[in-house]
Amino acid sequence: MNFPAKALSLSVAAAVLMMACGKEEPPPPPPQAQTPPPAPQPVTVKIGHVGPLTGGIAHFGKDNENGVRLALDEANAAGIKIGGQPVKFEMVPEDDQADPKVGNTVAQKLVDAKVAGVVGHLNSGTSIPASSIYNGAGIPMISGASTNPALTEQGFKGVFRVVGRDDQQGPAIANYLLATAKPKTVAVIDDATAYGEGLANEVEKTLKAAGIKVLPREKGTDKTADWKAVLTKIKGKKPDAVFYGGMDATAGPLLKQARELKIGAVFSFGDGGCTDKMAELAGAAAEGLVCSQAGIPVQAAGKQFLEGYKAKFNMDPIIYSPFTYDAAKLLVAAMQKADSADPAKYLPALAAIDYNGATGNIQFDEKGDRKDAEMTIFTMKEGKITPLAIIKGGKSLTLDEYAALAAPAPAAEAAKPAEAAPAPAAPAQK
Amino acid sequence: MSRLKPAHWFGLALVAIALLALPLVLTQVGTAWVRIANFAILFVFLSLGLNIVVGMAGLLDLGYIAFYAVGAYTWALLASPHFNLHLPFWAILPLGALLAGMAGAILGAPTLRLRGDYLAIVTLGFGEIVRIFMNNLSAPFNITNGPKGITRIDGFGAGGVNFSTTDTLFGIAFTGPAKYYYVLLVLMLLVIVVNLRLQNSRIGRAWVAIREDEIAAKAAGINTRNIKLLAFAMGASFGGIAGGMFAAMQGFVSPESFVLHESIMVLAMVVLGGMGNVWGVIAGALLLSFVPEFLRYTVEPAQQAIFGRLLIEPEVLRMLIFGAALVLTMRFRPAGLWPESRHKREMGERRA
Amino acid sequence: MDILLQQIINGLTTGSVYAIVALGYTMVYGVIQLINFAHGEVVMIGAMVAFSVIMALVGMGLPLPPFVIVLGGVLAAVPVCMAIGYLLERVAYRPLRHAPRLAPLITAIGMSIILQHLALLVWGRDPRAFPQIMENASFAVGGAAISSVQIAIILLSVTMMAGLTWFVYRTRFGIAIRATAEDVRVAGLMGVDANRVIAATFTIGAALGAVAGVMYGTYYGIAHYTMGFILGLKAFSAAVLGGIGNLAGAMLGGILLGLVEALGAGYIGDMTDLCRWPVFGELLAERCAADGHVVLFGSNYQDVFAFLVLILVLVFRPSGLLGERVAERA
Structure with a gap:
């Protein structure tokens, strides 16, 4: 009497298992399908972005994603060529729910999707464990929001951040x-x-x-x-x-x-x-x-970024999007410099980069941290957070002093991709 | 097992081949799916551990994740640069099981004379206490590194094989997660066998006796106290092993991973599948493990398509489903979706 | 000294809230000997409903006195919570009254998760800040400050406890409740409708919980969808401390737990400063000189105190401080 019953439940279990697996198989590469293939058949370079898109800080995650989206759209509009071929940058967005376990799974998904680089994650708690997966796959990651020092203390070559450390x-x-x-x-x-x-x-x-x-x-x-x-x-x-x-x-x-x-x-x-x-x-x-x-206050972020963001998403950037914007631009710039989208080839160029972005001049030290990262001090004035001073290189500057100091550099840089903000596409993305 | 008919052997062989080939198939789809499968197995493991406590012995433990945490931290502390210790897995995994088992006994000793609902609340409190301690034992002396957690934990490694990198064997590439899959599969088979053996053993019957009627069990000469302690310690030690594997797979542990939600999730798996029934619990664990992934790919796009925005996040929906699973199972199928067939079988055995 | 007095005032206020929530646990337990696991969520929903109503009333800009606005919040929260309490009994407890003990507990956990996440859907994930409508006058008492909100909470709690005691001991329905608590079957034979009595204890407990939720929200100025969990656990600990099933015990337990927490957070840190201890002070002389302190247990363990109290009471005196009924063994 024993065994038929047991064998039955066993096969039921197996069936459930197979059903479960079978069900998961169909949607393997979800992100590709959305973008219509353009006419001259350019090479597609995928850039991953990870942040919490659901949960308590989903609005920060979305803000970060918007930064990357804007950067890549601008890069596409500029018609960049890498290795002599026109390139189309495509963002692969993932949601890590601010949970380290989910963070590792989506990191693996990006590796599976063969992204050329990753911008993210937002929380240090997910960035740190995920960084070892990217490192294992040789894919560079740049976080625009993780401030825990441990992230860049692991000795991983391809881990960078553009935001200041704790x-x-x-x-x-x-x-x-x-x-x-x-x-x-x-x-x-x-x-x-x-x-x-x-x-x-x-x-x-x-x-x-x-x-x-x-x-x-x-x-x-x-x-x-x-x-x-x-x-x-x-x-x-x-x-x-x-x-x-x-x-x-x-x-x-x-x-x-x-x-x-x-x-x-x-x-x-x-x-x-x-x-x-x-x-x-x-x-x-x-x-x-x-x-x-x-970092620098959103108000002091590069003008081109601020206007571009507002035009595209019909809202103001919240907090870290200037950083993820710069991070995505850095990946593009490094690829251009190395003339290759192969992580192994452009990584040295990324490590040695000297770039003027929306958040000021960016250079990395040997750990992958930003050299001389700015900090801003605010106070609460009539119910609004108001910047008091920007601290750079140990010096305390007022907003105007900083603007005067930073002005010449971004002006030269801003000449490159003109503001071709594709406004009609914006509503669909929200 | 000697009476298995050829048809059953054939079925078993099919299942075995399917299980062995699964990661290779999944790798083709994406290594991420192997990771998801690994977590499903880990939850099967956890649920079977909790099944011993809740299902077999009838002790509602709401702090089960604490033992998982003990196992994870044992591995993390003894195989990471944190204390600069790098002990091998055959030392840490059993030690993690032992420590978790001891933690189970320590929790059990003073609380086992409490009645079911009190026990539930006390174990819940215990789970929180463990988490709070792990979160705070970074000062004044740094033991657990507090909320920052422990990074760069050594992966599983045996006989010179590194489980975090890809190796090629017989022309087939085995990725890190795929290798973990096989380790987890072996461990899972082990825990299934232990569960099945227990079910039919003296101890297993004693647990069920206590679950059904403690006073009668006592009258029948069962040392209820020791037997209950054993259930706690044993269930806890399985949690410890699962925790160790979690730490090895993730390479990072922090107290956030051991919150009450996780305990409730494992409980929901046990309750939904059928308390006390090994195959039911496995099915429940697999089902609820894949629910979140399933929701991610269906609910989000569906809502985007219908409403143009996300009304209910998959994460919230998942918790609502877990809650509803608990309520509806208890209301309409108190023995779970795949109830224990013990009564039927025991009658059969006695006649035979 | 003024600091000690201030901590006592803090503890009394928090303790009053715990006591009111604890009454909900203890009433249900007294009648059906089961823990209403979802009671904490009822309290949370009370706070949230009151928040919405108060915001709406403030938003209308009528020249209402602040007291009336808060009262409006309470009047809206109480019936909503009573309905939820009734629903809980009908869905999670009544159908399972003769099932094994674990069954209603598990359904209650399920209901608690459902309520919490429904609240998340309705009120969102962000904490809701109660508008500051009452000018929070504070009075100096021997160097410590006691605010008008604190006074209101303590007075209201005492009034509610007195009212409940009167209701249970002096009214016909109260007698029915006590009879059911003694013995459901005999009470049934005496013509008491047990279903009605049990449903009533759930709804009365929920009504008290709603008021407690509003008190919590106005006192701390914030409400969040997860607040019910830890608040419920602490109130449950308070009920057990005082002796579950015993009204006076719940009140005593609540106040005591509030005091234990406030004094614990206030003084344990200094007491476990190893630099002040004879042997350790010398062993750690270097660190003590550098930092001035090596604190073993600080306020970071504040939430542990309640659980420790709970475990200690259950192990050494399961009947609680005032409990007559010894916790049944299995």
Whole structure:
């Protein structure tokens, strides 16, 4: 009596398995079908982009993707030739859901699709594990948003980033605090995430090096709403300034509750708490907060980029799209320079590149990090995040000073691809 | 197994060939699909481990992912540059299983006298505690590297074969994920055999006795405490092995991978397939593993086509489906889609 | 001293919210001896509904006093949550009343996931910020500050607890509830409609949860679709701490847990600063000199406290502080 039943269920299991596999087989190369083949049959070069397109920070992921799309459209409009043949760049977009597990799977998909280069990912948590897959396949990746230092510390040759690292951003905001608030005691709080803790550690390091007393680290989570106990404890130690490493969703309540408890210290945040949403989340308490962003403010990004983005997507860039835009342009420029879309051939050109993009001049150091990355300090003014200063090469510049400094270079660069913003195509993509 | 008829052997051989050839076929489609298949096997493994605890012994464990985490961190800490240790897999994998088993016993000892629903909440709390500790044990002394996780973990390696690169054998290219597939397949067969043997063993019967009526089981002379502890430890050690393989495959672990959602996902697989029934659980695990991938390729384009934008993200839909699977299974098919045939079979055995 | 007082005020406020949520768990448990796993999500939906209504009322720009606007939020949240509580009972519990114990628990987990993700679809993933409509006057009490919202929460909680106690002990329906809790069958023989009583405990618990949700939202100024999970767990721990099934126990447990958390987050860090300990202080002298502190357990373990309390109580005193009924074994 045993075995027929067992054999039956076994075959059912096998059938389910095969069904499952069979079902998955049909849509193997999903991205190709969309683009109509142009007349002179140019060589197609695929560039992957990965970011979270669903989930809590999907709007950032979409913004990043838009940056790449704009860059590649401009490159296509410019009619670039590589190895004597006309080239058509095609973006292969993937969604990593900000989940490392999914990130590795989609990274593999890009490798399968034989992309020539990858722009992404957004979160350091997905960029780091995925980088080893790209590295194994010899495909260069440039992240436009991952700030965790560990990404470029792995010794991978083809891993780059165009955005500043946490250990560049941390010192920037800490030094700004030191220079303006002149605190004696500082409380450092974080949200116990890779991002928040990493940034808070860098801030603490800089403060300690300057001989400032830093209170024992307090922590919440990325969902904490109740900061009262932690803040009350901090209040007892009377700090002159507070730094919080975390996102606006928790930074808002923190700041609001701190003012309710009558803590008068200066409050400072990293880029996660450097959004206009802080004004909504913290109410009037948000006024006067100080915060930093890696890179230059969107307002200071190259004019060509800003106008192109607005024309194409009918909205303003959110935060990291100037960086992914530049990252995609860098890949194209390196291919042009090496006159090849073969990763092995253009990688040396990419590593040695000297390029003036929407986010300023870009050169890579030996790790793949951007040399001399800019940082920007903001403050909350009448409910809007307003840039105070751009920090470059350890110097603090105002927005106008920076513009004056950067102006000559991009002007020359901007001459290349004219603004052929293909407006009619825009609505379909949204 | 001696009474298998030729037809059954033939069926088994077909299944075996299909399983062996699967990664090669999938590689043609895209190596990414091999990775997806690997995760499906990993979840089969996890579900069979949880099946011992929930299905066989009837102890609702909502913190099962904690043992997975213990296994993953054991591998990560002992085979990565973090402590500059690079122990071989035959040392770490069993150690991970052992540590996870011990964690299971430690959790079980004080809580096993609690009734079902209390046990569920306490295990849930335990799972969260493990995650919070892994997230915070970076200060004042850095043990787990906190939320940043551990990178550059050594892959699986045996006899000079590196499991992260492509090798060619008999003219067939075996990619890294394909090689992992075979390792996972062997491990999965192992856990299936253990599960099947357990089902028909003294211990297995004791678990079922406890599940059905603990007081009667006690009266029948079963040491319920030890037997329950054994279920916890054994289920946990399977979680530990799965965790180790996860760390080796991913090359990166961080506490984000061990959240409550994962526990619930594994529970849904066990419940949907049929608590206590090995083949049912396998089917449930495979089904729910492929659901997210399936949704990615159907729901998103379908919504884009119909509404012109994404109304319900596949991720959200997946969770809604998991929730509905739990509710509807309990309501209409409490024994799962493929219920355990134990009662029927035992009657048959006794007559024979 | 003022810091200690401030922590106590914080703890009392949070504890009051826990207590109100805990009442929902304890009432259901008292009657059917099952945990309403989805109660936390009911609280979350209460906060979300109130948020929507408050935003709408503020958006209309009527010259309403802030108190009325918040009351409007509460009045909308309570019936919605009561409906959800009733639905929970009908879908997840009633059909499975005679099934094995695991079955309703599993359906409740399923319902909890469904509710959470439906809320995500309705209100989105981003946290919702409650508009600051009440000017949050704060009063100085011995060096600490207590805000009008805190006072309102504590007073409202006490009133609700008193009202519920009166209802359960002094009304006919309350007597029916207590009779059902004693013995469903005998109560049935006495003419009590058990189905009605059980449904009523779910809806009353949900109504209390709705109010708790609004309190939480206005106090912290924020609501999020995942807030119900941890809040529910903590409130459940509070109910167990006080003795599940016991109304007074839930209130006591809630307040105690609130205090434990506030004081824990406030003082454990300093207490586990190894630099202040005799042996370790010398061993780590170098680090202590450099950093000034080597803290073993800080506020990062705040969420662990509730779970530890829960596990300790269940292991050493399963009946809780005030529980008469010993937790049945299997």
